[in-house]
Amino acid sequence: METENIxxxxxxxxxxxxxxxxxxxxxxxxxxxxxxxxxxxxIFNVMVESIQNLIKHVEEHELNANSNNAxxxxxxxxxxxxxxxGNFIPTQDAQDLSNKLDRINGMNRxxxxxxxxxxxxxxxxxxxxxxxxxxIDIARKSGEKVNYSLKPxxxxxxFFTLTIKVNSHRD
Amino acid sequence: MEKFYLTGTDISPEISLxxxxxxxxxxxxxxxxxxxxxxxxxxxxxxYASHPSPITTLEVQLDYFNTSSSKFLLEILRIIKQIxxxxxxxxxxxxxxxxxxxxxxxxxxxxxxLELNMEMIAIPEDN
Numbered sequence: 225m226e227t228e229n230i231x232x233x234x235x236x237x238x239x240x241x242x243x244x245x246x247x248x249x250x251x252x253x254x255x256x257x258x259x260x261x262x263x264x265x266x267i268f269n270v271m272v273e274s275i276q277n278l279i280k281h282v283e284e285h286e287l288n289a290n291s292n293n294a295x296x297x298x299x300x301x302x303x304x305x306x307x308x309x310g311n312f313i314p315t316q317d318a319q320d321l322s323n324k325l326d327r328i329n330g331m332n333r334x335x336x337x338x339x340x341x342x343x344x345x346x347x348x349x350x351x352x353x354x355x356x357x358x359x360i361d362i363a364r365k366s367g368e369k370v371n372y373s374l375k376p377x378x379x380x381x382x383f384f385t386l387t388i389k390v391n392s393h394r395d
Numbered sequence: 396m397e398k399f400y401l402t403g404t405d406i407s408p409e410i411s412l413x414x415x416x417x418x419x420x421x422x423x424x425x426x427x428x429x430x431x432x433x434x435x436x437x438x439x440x441x442x443y444a445s446h447p448s449p450i451t452t453l454e455v456q457l458d459y460f461n462t463s464s465s466k467f468l469l470e471i472l473r474i475i476k477q478i479x480x481x482x483x484x485x486x487x488x489x490x491x492x493x494x495x496x497x498x499x500x501x502x503x504x505x506x507x508x509l510e511l512n513m514e515m516i517a518i519p520e521d522n
Binding site: 261279361 | 466496498500504
């Protein structure tokens with residue numbers, strides 16, 4: 225029988241302080257499970273990039289107080305982990321985000337590497353936005369397609385979910 | 396020039412920069428606002444680059460860094476490359492755990508972008 229184990233489930237406001245404590249909790253659990261460092265880092269990568277993206281987004285758009293609520297779940301199944309995040313984004317940004325993710329999902333390993341390098345090289349230091357570098361990085365490190373959904377909530381907000389698979393090469 | 400030293404935390408690396416050319420970055424780099432951490436580092440390095448030591452050694456031993464830090468790491472390496480291009484002896488050591496191909500690949504990314512040579516050093520895996 226397929227067993228699925230929830231390692232972490234969080235719902236609420238996000239901040240960098242919260243991210244630090246979630247990382248600590250996750251690290252302890254993965255260590256107890258004897259998980260390899262490289263897998264731990266891949267899971268961290270999704271947590272750090274997606275949560276920091278979200279925090280930046282909330283700051284930039286001055287979204288209302290409830291809109292920095294997010295959910296984060298890490299599940300373990302034999303052979304892999306799923307890291308899922310859900311958060312609100314302005315509906316006006318949804319199409320752009322969807323295009324970006326479709327583009328990333330259409331790329332193979334080498335294309336992703338080139339894309340990552342060109343975005344990193346051409347992005348000016350002063351730009352606060354990550355221009356999707358985080359998403360490219362997540363896709364590269366996971367080595368799997370990025371599973372996502374975008375659902376309009378009202379005229380201004382949409383709900384964005386991202387599910388990333390991290391293979392653990394063991395179990 | 397004053398030595399630059401920043402104590403490492405769980406979100407920012409230990410950074411040690413000395414006028415004798417020993418430059419070290421070590422630890423984890425995941426600050427949300429990387430600019431706060433790296434702005435003084437870049438300022439120190441730009442100043443150093445204007446009158447560098449005959450030999451510069453940069454050691455990068457990062458466990459993990461976020462994409463917000465990667466822009467600044469690129470900028471640090473760009474300054475070091477400029478020192479190299481001015482006919483000074485420069486060596487860059489990029490450390491990674493032997494079981495962490497992602498960190499090796501990150502080093503390779505910087506080498507590709509800057510057309511830079513770095514010594515890739517594998518540390519035996521720690522578990």
